[in-house]
Amino acid sequence: MAMANRRCLQALTRRATSLFSSTSAVRRLETPPPLSAPSPPKSLFEARRVSPGLEPSRCPPWPPRARLFCSSKTSEDEEEEDEDGEGGEFMEESDCETGKSSTRSKWDYTPEEREAEAAAIGYTVLGPLERSERVFKLYEPFFAVVQIGSHQFKVSNGDCIFTERLKFCDINDKLILNKVLLLGSQSQTIVGRPTVPDAAVHAVVEEHALDAKVIIFKKKRRKNYRRTKGHRQELTKLRITDIQGIEKPEKTDNEKPVKSAVKKLEKVAVAA
Amino acid sequence: MNKAKVLKLAKGFRGRAKNCIRIARERVEKALQYSYRDRRNKKRDMRSLWIQRINAGTRIHSVNYGNFMHGLMKENIQLNRKVLSELSMHEPHSFKALVDISRNAFPGNKNVVHAPRKVALPLSV
Numbered sequence: 001m002a003m004a005n006r007r008c009l010q011a012l013t014r015r016a017t018s019l020f021s022s023t024s025a026v027r028r029l030e031t032p033p034p035l036s037a038p039s040p041p042k043s044l045f046e047a048r049r050v051s052p053g054l055e056p057s058r059c060p061p062w063p064p065r066a067r068l069f070c071s072s073k074t075s076e077d078e079e080e081e082d083e084d085g086e087g088g089e090f091m092e093e094s095d096c097e098t099g100k101s102s103t104r105s106k107w108d109y110t111p112e113e114r115e116a117e118a119a120a121i122g123y124t125v126l127g128p129l130e131r132s133e134r135v136f137k138l139y140e141p142f143f144a145v146v147q148i149g150s151h152q153f154k155v156s157n158g159d160c161i162f163t164e165r166l167k168f169c170d171i172n173d174k175l176i177l178n179k180v181l182l183l184g185s186q187s188q189t190i191v192g193r194p195t196v197p198d199a200a201v202h203a204v205v206e207e208h209a210l211d212a213k214v215i216i217f218k219k220k221r222r223k224n225y226r227r228t229k230g231h232r233q234e235l236t237k238l239r240i241t242d243i244q245g246i247e248k249p250e251k252t253d254n255e256k257p258v259k260s261a262v263k264k265l266e267k268v269a270v271a272a
Numbered sequence: 273m274n275k276a277k278v279l280k281l282a283k284g285f286r287g288r289a290k291n292c293i294r295i296a297r298e299r300v301e302k303a304l305q306y307s308y309r310d311r312r313n314k315k316r317d318m319r320s321l322w323i324q325r326i327n328a329g330t331r332i333h334s335v336n337y338g339n340f341m342h343g344l345m346k347e348n349i350q351l352n353r354k355v356l357s358e359l360s361m362h363e364p365h366s367f368k369a370l371v372d373i374s375r376n377a378f379p380g381n382k383n384v385v386h387a388p389r390k391v392a393l394p395l396s397v
Binding site: 143145147152153154181182184189191192193194214215216217218219226228 | 301304305307308311347348349350351352354355358359363365366369370373
C-alpha cells in the first residue's frame with residue numbers, strides 16, 4: 001500500500017510539473033515538494049484545482065485515482081498525455097454516470113426531476129422535521145387507503161408502514177402522500193375514482209433500513225449446478241401522522257351546547 | 273464455516289437432519305429450493321386468499337365476487353384486493369358502501385347466490 005502511494009505521488013509530481021509548464025496562469029508552486037508521504041498531496045491538489053481547463057470532479061480528491069494516472073503515463077508525448085489523461089478521465093466519469101439510469105444517485109437529478117419522479121410515485125417531500133414541531137398525535141378513528149408506487153396501504157394515525165426505498169427523502173423528513181384512494185371515518189366513507197382530490201396523508205420518514213436477508217439458492221440436480229446468492233431489499237419506514245380530507249368532529253368537553261348552537265345557526269340561515 | 277452455517281439453517285428439522293452434516297446439507301438445500309419457489313407462490317396464494325375473503329364479504333350483501341369487481345372496474349375504483357379484503361374484515365360499513373356503489377354500477381345477473389340461511393324446520397308429528 002505504501003509503494004502504491006509512492007508510485008501515485010511520483011506520477012502526480014510528474015503530471016504537476018507538466019501542467020505547470022504548460023499553463024501560464026499558475027505560478028505558485030515552483031517545484032513540487034519532495035516525496036514525504038503526508039505533506040505533498042494537499043498542496044498538489046490545490047494547485048491542480050486552480051489550473052484552468054479542468055472541471056471540478058465529483059469524486060473526492062484524495063486518494064487519487066491511481067489507475068487513470070498510470071494509464072495516461074504510458075502514452076507518448078507529454079502534451080498528448082495531458083489531453084488523453086483529462087479526456088480519458090472525463091470519459092470514464094461520464095461512462096460511469098450514464099451507464100444505468102437505475103443507479104443514478106439522488107444528486108444526479110435536478111430538483112424539478114426529483115419532484116416529478118416523487119410525484120409520479122405518489123409522495124411529495126415537504127422538508128425536514130423541526131425539533132420543536134409536535135406532529136405525532138394520539139390515535140384518531142379515521143383511516144385512509146393510500147398508494148405509494150404500486151403498493152396500497154390502509155393507514156390510520158400513528159401507524160408505521162414499510163415501503164420500497166424512497167429516493168429523495170432523508171430520515172426525519174415530512175412527506176405528503178397525495179394518492180389517496182379511500183377515506184373512512186365512523187360516520188362517513190369517501191370513495192375516490194380513482195383518487196380523492198384534495199386529500200392528503202402526512203407522514204414522517206422514520207428510517208431507511210434493509211430487509212432481512214433472503215438466500216437465493218438455485219440447484220439443478222445431477223448436473224453439478226448450484227448457485228447461492230444473498231439479497232437484502234432496501235426499505236423505508238414511514239410513520240403516519242395526520243389524515244386530511246375527511247370531516248373530523250371537534251373534540252370539546254361540552255358537546256351538547258355546541259350542537260344546539262350549530263342548529264340555531266342553521267335555522268337562521270334557512271330563514272334568511 | 274460452511275458446516276456451521278448449514279447446521280444453523282437446519283434448526284427444527286426432523287431426526288438426524290438437524291444434527292448430522294451429511295443429511296442436513298441435503299435437507300437444507302431442498303429447503304432453500306422450496307423457499308425460492310415459494311416466494312413466488314406466496315404472491316399467488318395471498319391473492320387467492322384475498323379473493324376468498326372479498327367473496328365472503330360481498331355475499332353477505334348478496335353480491336358475488338365477479339359482479340362486485342366488475343362494478344368497481346366500471347366506476348374506476350382502483351382499490352386492490354389486499355385492501356378490499358382488509359376492509360371487508362375490519363371496516364364493514366365502508367365495505368357495504370363499496371358494495372352498494374358496485375351494485376348501482378352493475379346490477380348483475382338475476383341468479384345471485386344467497387348465503388344459505390338456516391331455517392328452523394317444523395317438526396312433523
